[in-house]
Amino acid sequence: MYDAVVVGARCAGASTAMLLARQGRRVLLVDRAPIPSDTMSTLFIRPPGVATLARWGVLDSVVESGCPALGTLSYDVGDVRLESRTPTMPGAGAAYAPRRHVLDHLLVEAAREAGADVVERASVHGLVRRGERVTGVQLADGEVHAHLVVGADGMRSRVASLVEAPLRVSDPLASCVYYSAWSGIRTDFGFHERPGSWIVRIPTHDDVTLVATYFLQQEFKRVRQDPLAAHLAAVERCAPDVYALVRDATRVDRIRGSGDQQNFFRQANGPGWALVGDAGHHLDSITASGITNAFHQADFLAAALDGVDLADAVATDEATGRFAGRRDQELAETYRGTLDLARLDLSAARVDILRAVSTSPELTSRYFAVVMGVLTHEEFFDDPDLLDLL
Ligand SMILES: Cc1cc2nc3c(=O)[nH]c(=O)nc-3n(C[C@H](O)[C@H](O)[C@H](O)COP(=O)(O)OP(=O)(O)OC[C@H]3O[C@@H](n4cnc5c(N)ncnc54)[C@H](O)[C@@H]3O)c2cc1C
Incomplete structure (x- = not known):
């Protein structure tokens, strides 16, 4: 019997498991993927997310992993150019864009250190229930019982679909995105915008820089026919200085992208369950908010549950209700701002x-x-x- 089973062991789930284990709870963290492994992302963590990593004691490990500090930022919009130091705040003296197999693994290790049990390559395919209440998960080799099941299993969350969590807010798809990774190009962090296009360049580990191009969703059908050609043409048109760098550089990974960046808030809690990260709230990746939002949600859920006896069903559901209300309130502005930008x-x-x-x-x-x-x-x-x- 666990206090909590957390399904999904990346930035939302591993963080939640770490925080609940630090409260002295018995926690199981389970993921169907191998740990460590990568996932689709342009990796950028916003300063509030960096500050959260610092508060959790994980930022030093990110820095020690060799992730470069992104100290400056530029934004060019045709003939207008803005340039500055990357915004800082207490705990976040720079921004970072760590590879996900590094970041997610550091969080899993922090959860393990706090006492969580971790199981990889194990898919949750069903829930255990007592009446209306969720009381555990079904894995291939049997049932695991818990007072609380936390779905941190991404935008297409299995937990959300099993509990039939309704969408409370949803908006149409706005942009689509493709990104490439290049070795040895010397550039800092920055954006380039033209009508209908948004380009980002993001240095990460191992002297690699990601270059991402955002297109309108209506262009997805065309772009997906030859993503690399469409991506490079957009870079050449909107960021010629970046194109000059990548033209002769070595591409170190296949082009990746998505035309399915959904925009929604799902109901975040119910009897014996809660959703954190993309499972409960997803938004277009153009403002690079998903990782930071995942950290916030882990924090909100852990704060709401602090001091609550999870064996007390009424108190637990009241606490997850407080978490859900805070999530809806505090993430609304970023959601609206993201949708505005994603209209390009x-x-x-x-x-x-x-x-x-x-x-x-x-x-x-x-x-x-x-x-x-x-x-x-x-x-x-x-x-x-x-x-x-x-
Ligand atoms: C192209 C692109 C670029 C992005 N760039 C950025 C960026 O620069 N900055 C940023 O902040 N955000 C970015 N994001 C968003 C960010 O990647 C996500 O918001 C973030 O990964 C969400 O984390 P999560 O832990 O909620 O879910 P996920 O990262 O989706 O992890 C879910 C985990 O659940 C596991 N899982 C799923 N189903 C099951 C199951 N049934 N049983 C067990 N395990 C299961 C999966 O294996 C996975 O490991 C980007 C997204 C995209 C698509």
């Missing part, structure tokens, strides 16, 4: 704002702080310096 609709008004911002280093750094989730939109637009410039 570069309006003249936005270019005017960016042009004004680019004339002031202080405003540029505040603008990037908004983009990276360090400041809210209101805090930025309330700035009298900006109003003077516009």
Whole structure:
């Protein structure tokens, strides 16, 4: 009998298992994939996510793994260019984009160190129930019983579908994305935007840089016919300086991408279950928010459960209800901002704002702080310096 079984051992599940085990709970963390292994991602962790890793005591291991610090950031929109230091906040002196087989593994190891049992290559195919209540999971070799089952099993969550968690908010697909990985190109972290296109360059481990191109969802059918050609053509058109670097560089992995980046909030809790990470809330990857959101949700769930006796069904469900409410409230602004950006609709008004911002280093750094989730939109637009410039 476990206090909690967590299904899915990546940034949401491993973090949740670690935090619950640190509360002294008996936790089982289970994943159908081998550990460590990679998953589709452009790897960037926003400053609030980096600060969370620091608070959890995991950031030092990320740095020691050889992950480069991303200290500067640039954004070019046609003839407008913004450049600044990467926004910082207490605990996050730089941004990082660690390979997922490194990050997810460090979190699994932190969970194991905290006392969680970890089982890899084991798929959860069903739930155990007593009446309406979820009381465990079914694995190929039998049932595991727990007071709480946490689905951290990604956007197409099996746990969510087994409990029939309804969608509370959902929006149409907005962008589609393809990315490539290149060895030895010397560049920092940055974005390039043109109407209908968003390009990101992201240095990671081993002197490798990822280059990602976002297209409108309506273009997916065309782009998927020859993703590499469409990707490189977009880089050449929207980021010629990046194209000049990759043209003669070595590509170190096959091109990867997705046309199915769903946008939703699912109901996050019910009798004996909760959903964290992509399982409960998914959004377009254009703002690189998924990993940080997963960390926040792990934190929110652990905080709500702190001091609760998980054998007490009523208290447990009340706590997961508080977690669900906090998730919906605190992740709403990032969701709306992400959908706005993912429409790839570069309006003249936005270019005017960016042009004004680019004339002031202080405003540029505040603008990037908004983009990276360090400041809210209101805090930025309330700035009298900006109003003077516009
Ligand atoms: C192209 C792309 C680029 C992205 N880039 C970024 C980025 O730069 N920054 C960022 O923050 N986010 C990014 N994201 C989003 C980010 O990758 C996800 O938000 C994040 O991985 C979610 O973590 P998770 O732990 O919730 O789920 P996942 O990473 O999806 O992990 C779910 C785990 O559950 C396991 N699992 C599934 N079903 C079962 C089962 N039945 N039994 C047992 N185990 C199961 C899987 O094997 C998997 O290991 C990107 C996403 C995409 C598609």
